[in-house]
Amino acid sequence: MIPIQYYLLFAGFLFSVGLVGVLIRRNAIVVFMCIEIMLNSVNLTFVTFSAYLGDATGQIVVFFVMTVAAAEAAVGLAIIISLFRNKQTLNINEINLLKW
Amino acid sequence: MIPTLQDYLNIAPILVVSSVALLEVVIKILFKNSKKWFSYISISGLLVAIYFAVYNFGAISLSFNDMLFSGGFASFFEILFCIIGILTILQSESVNKIDEFNTAEYQILILFSIVGMMIMGSGADLITIFLGLELMSICFYILAGFARKHVAANEASLKYFLLGAFATGFLLYGIALIYGTTGTTNILAIARQYPMIFSIPLHVIGFILLLIGFAFKVALVPFHMWVPDVYEGSMTNVTGLMASGGKASAFAAFLLTFSIPLGVKNMELIQIISWLAVATMFVGNIFGLAQRNIKRMLGYSSIAHAGYLLVGLVSSNSLGNQGILFYLVIYSVTTICAFGVVSFVEDEYGKNLNIEDYSGLSVSNPFLAAVMSLCMFSLIGIPPLAGFVGKYYLFASAVQSNLIWIVVIGILTSIISLYYYLRIIVFMYFKEPKTENKIILSTESKISLIFSSVLILLLGIYPSLLLSVVEKFFKL
Amino acid sequence: MVSMYQFIGLIPLFPLIGFLINGLLGSKIKSEKIIGSISVLAVSLSFLVSTFIFFEMINLPTEERLKIVTLFSWINVGSINVDISYQIDQLSILMTLIITGVGSLIHIYATGYMHGDSGYWRFFAYLNLFIFTMLNLVLADNFLLMFLGWEGVGLCSYLLIGFWYDRDFENSTTSVAAKKAFIVNRIGDFGFLIAMFLIVQEFGSLQFLSVFSQASVIPSGDKILTAITLLLFLGATGKSAQIPLFVWLPDAMAGPTPVSALIHAATMVTAGVYLLARSSTMFILAPITMDVVAVIGICTAVFAGTIALVQNDIKKILAYSTLSQLGFMFLACGVGAFSVGVFHLMTHAFFKALLFLGAGAIIHSLHHEQNIQKMGGLKKYLPKTAATFFIAAFAISGIPPLSGFFSKDEILWKAFSSGSIWLWLFGIIGACLTAFYIFRLVTLVFNGEERFDEDLHPKEVPSAMTIPLIILAVLSAIGGLIGIPHFLGGSNKFEEFLEPIFKRANYQLPIAHDEIFMEYLLMSISVALAVGGILFARHLYLKDNSIAEKISKKYNYGYKLLFNKYFVDEFYDKVVVNPIKNFSDSVLWKKLDVKIIDEFINASGRITEYLSSLFVKIQTGVTDTYVLIFVMGVVLILLRMII
Structure with missing residues (x-):
């Protein structure tokens, strides 16, 4: 059997991938996808612990997280679309009207 | 266990507000020309919710298999959020000008965000707190971009959304690690495993990540960067709601997860929080100096106030917790009142937001100028206004815990803040007016402003009115 | 049974509401009637409540009369705990009755006097605010709340002296007079503040009962106690305009006359006396302070009396007269007869308010003429005013059986029996001066030839103004009867009523033997001197004042000195x-x-x-x-x- 540490390390790695992606990517949609990777790595952690502890709570949480992420995606994409309509760009480096 | 009727009664305020919001969705679909009625429906719904919260106040209990608190602390926050909601709705005159076709959506989103706040304030389980937080945040993402024809609003909305979702990742990771090390997500069950659970590093990291998630919502330095931008770009009434309700609910969750189970006794954690508090007070006040835009300035002010509130958490005694609750009420009312004035002066989205636009306001609109000065003085903390009493209690709690240095920093930074608060008053009272435009206020707005002003004065002169309520929660 | 005591909060509440309504909405309410009625109603309701409490109190056994009603906790810092709470006892209820009673009358009077003024609402808002703060001053159960009221009445005094901020007053403006009053008072307040600090340091509390019960066990002549009482007395000299801080009161006459009557004669200026009476337990243990109080009191009484002899402004004369009478009150306190001081405070409130209101009626009917040399013969134009004014003049001169006689005579007797013949002697002189200057005033105003402008046609003032005059005249006439001393066959109800307050103080005093013969003798002397003063004044000024002019020419230097108020x-x-x-x-x-x-x-x-x-x-x-x-x-x- 694969020890729990492997799962956790993998989830942590996935989280870091998402995090670095948010840091270095410029396109708003890609940034959002990276955030989704982070959320999924958390889901993985939950499932891992759930299985390890033999407790269902962790799996239930995953369903909640998925629902929330779906709602967030809906809202987020709507926001991105309305911004694109006005600005014709999704490069977050150029979206800097509000500063200082 | 199957939920009993009592369970539903316990969460009646939450149920009432959510059903009113759903009802409005239906009305919006069925009747096309009914937009005038939405604010009245919302306000009556919130009033009913307040009634239930008061009704539940005496009996503190847990409902739905220990998922939610009700009564006491929870009722206190439910009442606060309902009042915040009512004030916001009363002040939201400008929404018609920004998007006259979607005023119903505006009301519905505000109501749902308040449901989210109430769930956060009564969560007894990390999952419920998370769900409340997300419900509130998603409503805020949309509300921030409500003026969707304006690029600034879109940008505010996008920044808030990206950073908010990013912070959610940390929050969730924190919950996951806590769950993994304790085997539960219930706050009380976690609390029973202290203090020995703190020897597990993974658990500590989980707690830190949870802290960071809340720190983002509360706007603690260095997780505060979104605040000025989002506050500037959003519709002013929404900004008021974010700055008051958003912050208060995050603090409620903060108290629930940190103070109540822990009585924050972990020294390292306290040290980290104290450094966050110091950084927040400094950055909030010093950055506030350079602002010419009043909404940005109030944004930095709200950051600074998060720092003051955190002092109460750092001192980790019952006086501090009482101080936080007391100050949250005052801060929320004052902030929402100040943003209300800003929204009336603003007149049209994005106009008249610079400090120069407040020149001679005392001549053209003495009432607004007086209310604004009252808010500014209360935010500074000048007696006999309520802000003074609140700050006094927070700092007194720190003195009680022998944290004199943090009090000294708090007072020093308050002095810095004097400059930008008083600058508005100087402009309002000692500069010649640029234009002679008279702002006509609706009765609803006047009611809201007068209510807030009276509360600010009353709680300053007669603090025991609220303190006696607050004291009951932390007699541990 | 429901006790009226618990409704004590209503007494200050009504004027506060009146102030808020008139202050916030006054400029919107155009009708003078409504503004005036709100204001009058507010004060009279307070008076009504205080009367109820008073009657409940006299039906209670003596030991149950004192009660503290806490409204809410105000400041809670370290070991210091200050509540917003009111102490109801004989002294405070008496002061409350005077303030709200005389206050209501003056409010009614002012509705007539201020008629047509552009700042009508402002005036009544300030007046109600004054009543509110003054009530806090006397009802407070601790020094801090008292100080709040103390500062509040100072503020109102400032606002009302400078009420006609656009008018000239004696080569400058009324605002200069207002500022002077405020700043001079600050010197006194400084003393009060330091005294409070010392009290906190010494007793760890600001609550009267706690402080006084701790103080009463300190041996007499204690240094700290002497310092505290001296500093408190400095505060009192500021508010009650005693030497050396009296200079603001004559200038305070720049305000409208009802203000002079209410604030600068009947109530606020007596706050110093009240402070001494309230803290009598501490004062009695500081013999040095007591001597200082008595000496300052008697000096002010004589000093101000002499200045009043030669002034020509009707309100100035009354102002100096007020100084002089306050001096008498302090003399009483200084010799340990606090209840007599408070007695004189009450009778003085009646007849001095009456004098000022009468003066206001005269000024009103002569279109703001205040110089008594330009009056004369007004008796036939203003019959009601004249009649009431005469009663007040007799009362202040100490002619039996009017109110002033009992209180003043009692003071002189206490001064004598305290063992100092000098205090008594100067007191007699002061009383004689009083009789002289007040009848000089009366004669020059009401008798003799008409010296005012011919195109002025003085006529009797409206009934809103005469009714308060008549009520006050009745009070001035019979007000003294509640304090008839024992040797005259009276029962001295007044002293008996206040006795529990000054129990500790009286205990310290040497027991004065009732030497009935001496009392009669001294009484006769003082009445004879007063009558002499009256007759002399009538003689000098009734026909023509050529004799008076001659005298002033002859003693030109002294006259100049007095006329210019000793150049202070x-x-x-x-x-x-x-x-x-x-x-x-x-x-x-x-x-x-x-x-x-x-x-x-x-x-x-x-x-x-x-x-x-x-x-x-x-x-x-x-x-x-x-x-x-x-x-x-x-x-x-x-x-x-x-x-």
Whole structure:
């Protein structure tokens, strides 16, 4: 059997991938996808612990997280679309009207 | 266990507000020309919710298999959020000008965000707190971009959304690690495993990540960067709601997860929080100096106030917790009142937001100028206004815990803040007016402003009115 | 049974509501009737409540009369606990009755007097605010709340003296007079403040009952106690206009006459006497202070009396008369007869309010003429005013059986029996002076030839003004009967009523033997002197004042000295005011403040602002930066945890 540490390390790695992606990517949609990777790595952690502890709570949480992420995606994409309509760009480096 | 009727009664305020919001969705679909009625429906719904919260106040209990608190602390926050909601709705005159076709959506989103706040304030389980937080945040993402024809609003909305979702990742990771090390997500069950659970590093990291998630919502330095931008770009009434309700609910969750189970006794954690508090007070006040835009300035002010509130958490005694609750009420009312004035002066989205636009306001609109000065003085903390009493209690709690240095920093930074608060008053009272435009206020707005002003004065002169309520929660 | 005591909060509440309504909405309410009625109603309702409480109190056994009603906790710092709470006892209820009773009458009077003034609502708002703060002063159960009221009445006094801010007053403006009153009072307040600090340090509390019960066990002549009482007395000299801080009261006459009657005669200026009476337990243990009080009191009484002899402004004369009568009250306190002082306070409130209101009626009917040399023969034009004024004049002169006689005679007797013949002697002189100057005034105003402008047609004032005059006249006439001393066959109900308050104080005093013969003798002397003073004044001024002029010519130097009020104002200007002004101007302001302090402050401000404008660039507006800082924060915190 694969020890729990492997799962956790993998989830942590996935989280870091998402995090670095948010840091270095410029396109708003890609940034959002990276955030989704982070959320999924958390889901993985939950499932891992759930299985390890033999407790269902962790799996239930995953369903909640998925629902929330779906709602967030809906809202987020709507926001991105309305911004694109006005600005014709999704490069977050150029979206800097509000500063200082 | 199957939920009993009592369970539903316990969460009646939450149920009432959510059903009113759903009802409005239906009305919006069925009747096309009914937009005038939405604010009245919302306000009556919130009033009913307040009634239930008061009704539940005496009996503190847990409902739905220990998922939610009700009564006491929870009722206190439910009442606060309902009042915040009512004030916001009363002040939201400008929404018609920004998007006259979607005023119903505006009301519905505000109501749902308040449901989210109430769930956060009564969560007894990390999952419920998370769900409340997300419900509130998603409503805020949309509300921030409500003026969707304006690029600034879109940008505010996008920044808030990206950073908010990013912070959610940390929050969730924190919950996951806590769950993994304790085997539960219930706050009380976690609390029973202290203090020995703190020897597990993974658990500590989980707690830190949870802290960071809340720190983002509360706007603690260095997780505060979104605040000025989002506050500037959003519709002013929404900004008021974010700055008051958003912050208060995050603090409620903060108290629930940190103070109540822990009585924050972990020294390292306290040290980290104290450094966050110091950084927040400094950055909030010093950055506030350079602002010419009043909404940005109030944004930095709200950051600074998060720092003051955190002092109460750092001192980790019952006086501090009482101080936080007391100050949250005052801060929320004052902030929402100040943003209300800003929204009336603003007149049209994005106009008249610079400090120069407040020149001679005392001549053209003495009432607004007086209310604004009252808010500014209360935010500074000048007696006999309520802000003074609140700050006094927070700092007194720190003195009680022998944290004199943090009090000294708090007072020093308050002095810095004097400059930008008083600058508005100087402009309002000692500069010649640029234009002679008279702002006509609706009765609803006047009611809201007068209510807030009276509360600010009353709680300053007669603090025991609220303190006696607050004291009951932390007699541990 | 429901006790009226618990409704004590209503007494200050009504005037507060009146103030809020008139102050916030007054400019919107156009009708004078409504504004006036709100204001009058507010004060009379308070009076009604206080009467109920009073009657409940006299039906209670003596030991149950004192009660403390706490409204809410106000300040709670360390060991100091200050509540907003009211102490109801014989002294405070008496003061409340005087304030609200005389206050209501003056409010009614003012509705007529202020008719047509553009600041009508402002006036009544201030007046109600004054009543509110004054009630806090007398009802407070601790020094701090009392001080709040003390400052509040000072503020109202300032606002009302300068009420006609656009009018001239004696070569300057009313605002100058208002500022003078405020600043001089601040000197006294300073004493009061320091005294409070000492009290906190010494007794750890500001509550009257606690402080006094601790103080009563301290041996007499204790240094700290002497310091505290002297400082409190400094506060009292400020508010009650005693030497050396009396200079503001004559100038305070710049305010409308009802204000002079209410604030600067009947109520506020007696706050000093009230303070002494309230703290009698401490004063009695400080013999040095008591001597100082008595000496200052008698000096002021005589000093002000002499000035009043030669003044020509009707309100000025009354102002100096007030000073002099206050001096008598302090004399009473100084010899330990606190209840007599309070008795005189009450009778004085009646007849001095009446005198001022009468003077107001005269001024009103002569279109703001205040010089008594330009009056005369007004008796037939203003019959009601004249009649009431005469009663007041007899009362203040101490003619039996009017109220002033009993109180003043009692003071003189106590002064005599305290063992100092000098105090008594000067007191007699002061009483004689009083009779003279007041009848000089009466004669010049009401009798003799008409010296006012011919196109003035004085006529009796409206009934809103005469009714209060008549009521006050009745009170001045019979008000003294509740305090008839034992040797005259009375029962001295008044002293008996106040006895529990001054029990500790009386205990310390040497028991005065009732030497009935001496009392009769002294009484006869003082009445004879008063009658002599009256007759002399009538003789000098009734027919023509050529004799008076001759006398003033003959003693020109003395006359000038008195007419210019002993040059005290000029002396203060030269010795105190100008040097301080010059020093502040050339050294403190232009050098220390502008050059050093301002520069330092400005520099630190500029540096902070510059730094701020530098730092703020970090807020680039690019989401990436924000995420980067966020992550850096996370890393830093995690590093701190790991290391």
